[in-house]
Amino acid sequence: MLRQDTPSRQPARCVDHFFGLGGLLFEAACSYITRSMGPVRFSLRAGRLKGYGPVREGRPHVKISRVLRGEECGRQAIGNEAGRMFQIEGSRKAQERETMRKTRCMKWFAGVVIAATFWTAGARAADPVNTAFVGAEIYLWNRLADFTEILQSGVAIGPCIGGEFAITKYGTVGAYVANEQGVAFPHFIPPLWIINYLDDQQIFTPHKGLYETRAFINDHRWENTPMEDVRFPRGPWDIRAQVAAGLIHISLSVQTMQVYDFLAGLICFDPLADDQARDPTAPRQPARQLGRGVVNIVAGVVEIPVNMNQINEEKGGFAAVSYGLARGVWRTGVRMGVGVLEVVTFPMGWEPIIEPEFPFEPTKATNWRVSQPAFRRQY
Numbered sequence: 001m002l003r004q005d006t007p008s009r010q011p012a013r014c015v016d017h018f019f020g021l022g023g024l025l026f027e028a029a030c031s032y033i034t035r036s037m038g039p040v041r042f043s044l045r046a047g048r049l050k051g052y053g054p055v056r057e058g059r060p061h062v063k064i065s066r067v068l069r070g071e072e073c074g075r076q077a078i079g080n081e082a083g084r085m086f087q088i089e090g091s092r093k094a095q096e097r098e099t100m101r102k103t104r105c106m107k108w109f110a111g112v113v114i115a116a117t118f119w120t121a122g123a124r125a126a127d128p129v130n131t132a133f134v135g136a137e138i139y140l141w142n143r144l145a146d147f148t149e150i151l152q153s154g155v156a157i158g159p160c161i162g163g164e165f166a167i168t169k170y171g172t173v174g175a176y177v178a179n180e181q182g183v184a185f186p187h188f189i190p191p192l193w194i195i196n197y198l199d200d201q202q203i204f205t206p207h208k209g210l211y212e213t214r215a216f217i218n219d220h221r222w223e224n225t226p227m228e229d230v231r232f233p234r235g236p237w238d239i240r241a242q243v244a245a246g247l248i249h250i251s252l253s254v255q256t257m258q259v260y261d262f263l264a265g266l267i268c269f270d271p272l273a274d275d276q277a278r279d280p281t282a283p284r285q286p287a288r289q290l291g292r293g294v295v296n297i298v299a300g301v302v303e304i305p306v307n308m309n310q311i312n313e314e315k316g317g318f319a320a321v322s323y324g325l326a327r328g329v330w331r332t333g334v335r336m337g338v339g340v341l342e343v344v345t346f347p348m349g350w351e352p353i354i355e356p357e358f359p360f361e362p363t364k365a366t367n368w369r370v371s372q373p374a375f376r377r378q379y
Contacts, residue, residue, distance in 0.1 A: 130286055133347035134278055139268075142275040145199045146262040148192050154232045154251035156182020156207070160244035164215060168256070169236040172221070175214040176244045182207055184232050184251065198373060199276070205233055284349025289342050295358055296339025302359040303335055304328030334370060335359060341373070 162176025184205040186196050196203050209230030213223040232251040234240060240253040261272045304325065311324030338353050355369050 130284065130347050130349075131278075133286075134284070137345055137347060138276050138278055142270075143262065143265055145195055145276075146258060146265050146274075148186060148195050149201075149258045150255055150262065151187040152184060152233070152238070152251075152253045152255055153186070153188055154182055154184035154205075154249075156180040156232070156249040156251075157247060158182075158249070159247065160249045161246070162244050164213070164240065164242045166215070166234070166238065166240040168238070169219045171217060172215040172219065173217060174242070176242065176249075177210075177212040178231075178244050178249050179210040180208070180249055182232070182249060207231055284347075286347045286349040289349050290346035292352065292357060293339045293342030293346060296335045296342065296354070299359045300332045300335035300339060303331040306360055307331060331368065338370070345373075 156178065158178060158180030160176065160178030160180055162174065162178075164172065164174030164176055166172035166174075184207070185203060186193060193203050207229050209225075209227070211224065211230045213221060213231075215221040232242065232253075234253065235255055235257065237256045238253045239256060240251065242249065242251045257272065261270070261274070264271050265275065305328070307328035308320045308324035311327070312320035315323070335354055342350070342353065350373055351371075353371055353373050355367070355371070
């Protein structure tokens with residue numbers, strides 16, 4: 001059986017419902033304020049609330065207290081500090097962007113100045129700037145040439161046995177006999193042999209024949225013949241090592257005079273008088289050489305279809321796809337290599353190394369040929 005409220009209890013229950021509904025509505029409003037305005041602490045209780053003063057007994061009471069006295073003040077201080085740091089960071093980034101912009105402008109300006117300098121040097125062959133470039137390149141070339149001349153190597157094939165070691169001619173010891181055929185060369189780095197070629201030096205020094213020798217300290221030597229074309233070349237101040245074992249004879253020497261020449265050349269002295277020199281009367285066209293070198297690098301591959309077409313007209317299609325293709329590939333490699341050399345040394349203003357000067361010259365009937373660059377003369 002359900003309990004029915006007496007008439008004396010109905011007014012009190014209505015009041016309770018009224019305050020309960022009001023409390024819920026007020027709590028919802030406080031939640032909205034909390035989300036929109038910041039942290040708010042509230043309390044919904046009936047009876048006495050600790051810290052909020054006396055409250056009448058038996059009535060629901062809602063008390064809201066904002067924590068802006070301590071917490072919000074702290075949050076504001078943190079926010080102000082964060083805002084200040086954000087402004088400082090933004091100012092720093094703006095300064096970095098401005099510095100980068102100025103740096104790019106300076107680089108562009110420097111590039112324009114350098115390009116204008118090169119253009120002026122190309123337009124006027126006697127310009128001091130181009131002369132300075134030529135002198136600098138000749139200096140670097142001479143130092144590189146001196147350095148590659150320090151080592152001297154050699155290999156020979158034939159019946160041989162023995163060995164010889166020398167620290168100049170006054171500290172030589174050893175004995176060997178060889179009936180061989182061999183060749184001496186600058187070093188064991190073949191691509192650098194082109195430096196000796198361009199410097200007008202002999203790359204290979206062949207020898208052949210029977211040679212017997214015994215050497216002791218203080219330049220005491222016995223040999224079957226004084227002829228030099230039957231043995232590896234040796235200098236009086238070289239540091240050498242030779243090993244002859246069975247059918248192979250290997251020689252390696254350090255030319256100390258070339259070491260001396262290289263070190264003296266660093267301060268512009270030439271004790272052996274083997275450096276290249278600039279010829280002030282030689283005409284130069286550096287701008288033309290630079291343009292020619294760039295074209296040879298970029299368009300050197302044109303040699304393939306040009307040669308295939310020439311061979312096709314002369315010998316037919318089968319020869320074009322075999323001999324014509326092979327000749328085109330070879331000439332492409334040569335032209336591109338010469339193009340790199342001409343770009344690197346463009347202040348020299350050489351005459352064309354390859355004829356025809358450019359990969360495709362339909363109106364010029366010049367046979368394809370490669371000439372020695374003018375750098376090997378006094379230039």
